[in-house]
Amino acid sequence: TPxxxxxxxxxxxxxxxxxGCLGYPEGTGAIYEYxxxxxxxxxxxxxxxxxYWIVTILPGLLGIGLALLxxxxxxxxxPLVSKVFGFLADLFVHKLYLDELYExxxxxxxxxxxQFCSQIGDMFIxxxxxxxxxxxxxxxxxxxxxxxxxxxxxxxxxxxxxVFILLSYILIRGGTWN
Numbered sequence: 001t002p003x004x005x006x007x008x009x010x011x012x013x014x015x016x017x018x019x020g021c022l023g024y025p026e027g028t029g030a031i032y033e034y035x036x037x038x039x040x041x042x043x044x045x046x047x048x049x050x051x052y053w054i055v056t057i058l059p060g061l062l063g064i065g066l067a068l069l070x071x072x073x074x075x076x077x078x079p080l081v082s083k084v085f086g087f088l089a090d091l092f093v094h095k096l097y098l099d100e101l102y103e104x105x106x107x108x109x110x111x112x113x114x115q116f117c118s119q120i121g122d123m124f125i126x127x128x129x130x131x132x133x134x135x136x137x138x139x140x141x142x143x144x145x146x147x148x149x150x151x152x153x154x155x156x157x158x159x160x161x162x163v164f165i166l167l168s169y170i171l172i173r174g175g176t177w178n
Contacts, residue, residue, distance in 0.1 A: 078093070
């Protein structure tokens, strides 16, 4: 085990052992003196039947034994695991093929939907929007070309006509833009 893992575990284990020893023996110790005004009597819980202990500890011991058997230092456990468990070992080595299933049923449909939306959005919305504005400006340019002939008097007359229209609008609306 690398020191980066071992040192924090040792620190935590010393803390856990120290905390456990504060109340030993039961009913005495520093923790009972400190909490004496709060806890009037030591708490006595019923102990579970022995079968519960066996049922919970046995799978843990079995797991530790299998880990020691399969993960012997210097040997790869894959050949032995493959012989013993066959298809299940392959299934677990490939993480129940969840990555492949996720890729096929979640990632790929979302990619296809995004590609479809991108093409439709680009073709109809963006291109259509930009081309429609282009047509508006082309139309406006053609209309303005007739008004702007390069003669300053004609430009001044159209400017004054625009000012007259705006002032008329303001006066009709009661002196406000709203």
